[in-house]
Amino acid sequence: MVKPRLARLERIRTEPHAVQAELLQELLRTARHTDWGRQYGYADGLAPRELAQRVPVSSYEQLYPWIERTLRGEDDVLWPGRVQWFAKSSGTTNARSKFIPVTAAALEDCHYRAGRDMVAVAQTLYPDAGVLRGKTLALGGSLGPNTFRPDDPASHIGDVSAIIMHNLPVWAESRRTPPLELALLGEWEEKLERMARHVLTENVACLAGVPTWMIVLLRRVSELAGGAPVTEVWPNLRLFMHGAVAFGPYRELFRQLIPDERMRYLEIYNASEGYLAFQDEPDSQDLLLLLDHGVYYEFMPVEEIGREHPRTLTLEEVEVGPIYALVISTNAGLWRYQIGDTVRFTSLAPYRIRIAGRTKHFLNAFGEEVVVENAEAAVAAACAATGALVRDYTAAPVYFGTGAHSRGGHQWLIEFAQPPRDEAHFGQVLDATLRQLNSDYDAKRYRDLALQPPVLTVAPAGTFERWLARRGKLGGQHKVPRLSNSRELLDELLREAAE
Missing domain, CATH: 3.40.50.12780 (ANL, N-terminal domain)
Known part of the structure; x- marks a missing residue:
């Protein structure tokens, strides 16, 4: 055989x-x-x-x-x-x-x-x-x-x-x-x-x-x-x-x-x-x-x-x-x-x-062109640097505000199986790795002019599982998209996390 x-x-x-x-x-x-x-x-x-x-x-x-x-x-x-x-x-x-x-x-x-x-x-x-x-x-x-x-x-x-x-x-x-x-x-x-x-x-x-x-x-x-x-x-x-x-x-x-x-x-x-x-x-x-x-x-x-x-x-x-x-x-x-x-x-x-x-799951709200491969590598690097273990995550844009100095950015909602020793350091490594891997992202992050540092939000245990269950998508090959160019999914998950 x-x-x-x-x-x-x-x-x-x-x-x-x-x-x-x-x-x-x-x-x-x-x-x-x-x-x-x-x-x-x-x-x-x-x-x-x-x-x-x-x-x-x-x-x-x-x-x-x-x-x-x-x-x-x-x-x-x-x-x-x-x-x-x-x-x-x-x-x-x-x-x-x-x-x-x-x-x-x-x-x-x-x-x-x-x-x-x-x-x-x-x-x-x-x-x-x-x-x-x-x-x-x-x-x-x-x-x-x-x-x-x-x-x-x-x-x-x-x-x-x-x-x-x-x-x-x-x-x-x-x-x-x-x-x-x-x-x-x-x-x-x-x-x-x-x-x-x-x-x-x-x-x-x-x-x-x-x-x-x-x-x-x-x-x-x-x-x-x-x-x-x-x-x-x-x-x-x-x-x-x-x-x-x-x-x-x-x-x-x-x-x-x-x-x-x-x-x-x-x-x-x-x-x-x-x-x-x-x-x-x-x-x-x-x-x-x-x-x-x-x-x-x-x-x-x-x-x-x-x-x-x-x-x-x-x-x-x-x-x-x-x-x-x-x-x-x-x-x-x-x-x-x-x-x-x-x-x-x-x-x-x-x-x-x-x-x-x-093709539809990427972050490109500001010309940064972050793909899932970049995100997975950055999360893995941040986990290795801080002793964290990730259960699930997703990220979406933080859009420009109305103020003269407001900037866009990305918000990361992460559910940890084991939290990082230092959440701030996790975010720093995540950001640094993305900059190293993706020149478009790095250019937008230059001196924080177009993109601010990532906003890290920790989701309570079970958030992603409850979201999938409510939509009849628990188990099998169902999964939450890692990246999205709109905030619809992230905002739904944030509401789930708050309940």
């Missing part, structure tokens, strides 16, 4: 352009008789430049009329056949949910293929971890019926993690815990409690999920074990495969919860739209871009975002350093779809990336 998977990954590293070219033609051939494929002439066998000229870049809102047809049960719209599964996407302040189609091809040739590859990499990097000698504790979301077609009990909407779990092959399901009836519970507080009690006596060797919610579960497991560290509960635990949020601010907290030097961590980039990348080197923040897993990539320079006819680059045209918005075409029927994430390349041989943030 391991050797064929590693050989596939080696071809991604050594023949990336050929792999992507083959994949694009396979996607076009498969979809040529769909309504979308006929409209855009996929039977012509388009080259990358022809695809970019003929097919528009689409946001979710622009693609939604086509997606809605699949939601309601039409066949052969964006991808051959009828789509039965839809991932309910989160990570936006927009009240309208996104419903991302998840086809059988996407499950098998994207999510499951990448999952098998990730296990092969973990076994190779950490042969002593014994990943397959115990069970994987997978913390996922929930599923519900497809309300767009109430007469079709086979169609469902839910978190992509729940869709993946529900459709796992028998061999993979046998290695996972807890059972589906617990893993897919919709009521999150009940789920955490029942999961913690169930997995207390399991032989857990690997964890998989979002760091924020895994912390809550591990703490409850420790409490049920009479305060014993997780390493005593699960002596064979060696690996955590994590995603959805940057791990840096949580690393020290996990070291406290799992005090074992043999514990290893691997990051994955598995979105509702596809399994896009994973960490393939130890102790690295770089992710190998997965090029033969049903996703064809284009990259939009950030200055093109929002333009009517944005310019995109192929894989051969990208450079190390600049930030690009991801544009993908997939075996789930998403065509030149702007996923909303931004990345930057750290290597071109092989192609490795770091997630920079969201």
Whole structure:
């Protein structure tokens, strides 16, 4: 099992352009008789430049009329056949949910293929971890019926993690815990409690999920074990495969919860739209871009975002350093779809990336262009300097006032798992790190002329969790956006903190 998977990954590293070219033609051939494929002439066998000229870049809102047809049960719209599964996407302040189609091809040739590859990499990097000698504790979301077609009990909407779990092959399901009836519970507080009690006596060797919610579960497991560290509960635990949020601010907290030097961590980039990348080197923040897993990539320079006819680059045209918005075409029927994430390349041989943030989740109220990657690094540096551990945070602008000398700035609302020794110093390190990482921010902070120092507000314990719970977004892959260009979200959280 391991050797064929590693050989596939080696071809991604050594023949990336050929792999992507083959994949694009396979996607076009498969979809040529769909309504979308006929409209855009996929039977012509388009080259990358022809695809970019003929097919528009689409946001979710622009693609939604086509997606809605699949939601309601039409066949052969964006991808051959009828789509039965839809991932309910989160990570936006927009009240309208996104419903991302998840086809059988996407499950098998994207999510499951990448999952098998990730296990092969973990076994190779950490042969002593014994990943397959115990069970994987997978913390996922929930599923519900497809309300767009109430007469079709086979169609469902839910978190992509729940869709993946529900459709796992028998061999993979046998290695996972807890059972589906617990893993897919919709009521999150009940789920955490029942999961913690169930997995207390399991032989857990690997964890998989979002760091924020895994912390809550591990703490409850420790409490049920009479305060014993997780390493005593699960002596064979060696690996955590994590995603959805940057791990840096949580690393020290996990070291406290799992005090074992043999514990290893691997990051994955598995979105509702596809399994896009994973960490393939130890102790690295770089992710190998997965090029033969049903996703064809284009990259939009950030200055093109929002333009009517944005310019995109192929894989051969990208450079190390600049930030690009991801544009993908997939075996789930998403065509030149702007996923909303931004990345930057750290290597071109092989192609490795770091997630920079969201196209809509950044701070640029004053031309400072702070992206999530900057924020995560600054919070991690401030924690390291002050002994703090962060549970959650968000930041938004402090707008210019009416006085002659008033200045703009950023307000950071932070919920600490362990408060800093010195709050003022935390803010100073946060500010200094942002200035070091981001020249635009540094220029605006020069002599405090445009931006004042960050305003740090400490949120009471449970603030972010209560905010998510009130909106029915507790658990799964739901999370509070790190950065916002408006104060709407921050002001809501401040009101939550005051109650």
